[in-house]
Amino acid sequence: MLDFIMDRRSIRRYTDKPVPEEMVEAMVRAAMYAPSAGNHQPWHFIVVTDRNLLEEVPGFHPHSAMVPGAAGMLVVCGDPARQRHSEMWVQDCSAATQNLLLAAAAQGLGAVWLGVYPREDRMSGCRDLFRIPQEIVPFSMVPFGWPAEHPSRPERFDASRIHRDRW
Numbered sequence: 001m002l003d004f005i006m007d008r009r010s011i012r013r014y015t016d017k018p019v020p021e022e023m024v025e026a027m028v029r030a031a032m033y034a035p036s037a038g039n040h041q042p043w044h045f046i047v048v049t050d051r052n053l054l055e056e057v058p059g060f061h062p063h064s065a066m067v068p069g070a071a072g073m074l075v076v077c078g079d080p081a082r083q084r085h086s087e088m089w090v091q092d093c094s095a096a097t098q099n100l101l102l103a104a105a106a107q108g109l110g111a112v113w114l115g116v117y118p119r120e121d122r123m124s125g126c127r128d129l130f131r132i133p134q135e136i137v138p139f140s141m142v143p144f145g146w147p148a149e150h151p152s153r154p155e156r157f158d159a160s161r162i163h164r165d166r167w
């Protein structure tokens, strides 16, 4: 039942096949169902499909060479003014990003989480390219597409990291 969680991998190579708009919307919909502190949902999502924009991303993000080859990309942005629990927007946007990845995987798509916040250079590059207002914080980017690589599930379970009742 939980295989789709364990079998999700970061996918960095994609085929040329376009991704239907409904699948992209399903990813964003799943992200909007993520838990958030006080249920304030302090997020926005930019759906990027303009190839000229995708090609600009490696210019400001050092680990994003896959972006120009992606069918599209979602930018998760935090909106701290929407929440009353100081700094919790970071956890909220993390949960939303994870939901995007799981929704991509559940639909047979490949995607990868690219960290943006709290790196100032990546945040300003992202802000400039996508014209994000100053009060909104670019948090992560998720390029996606049909997978052209199929990494297998690594073994990660580690019983030594589990502590019972007390450390």
Ligand SMILES: Cc1cc2nc3c(=O)[nH]c(=O)nc-3n(C[C@H](O)[C@H](O)[C@H](O)COP(=O)(O)O)c2cc1C
Binding pocket: 008, 009, 010, 011, 012, 063, 064, 112, 113, 114, 115
């Ligand atoms: C906060 C965060 C930032 C990440 N940033 C990048 C990145 O900039 N470029 C990249 O290729 N992968 C990035 N990743 C993906 C990780 O490299 C990947 O999740 C990790 O190697 C585990 O592999 P898996 O996702 O296939 O399980 C990031 C993941 C997280 C959670």
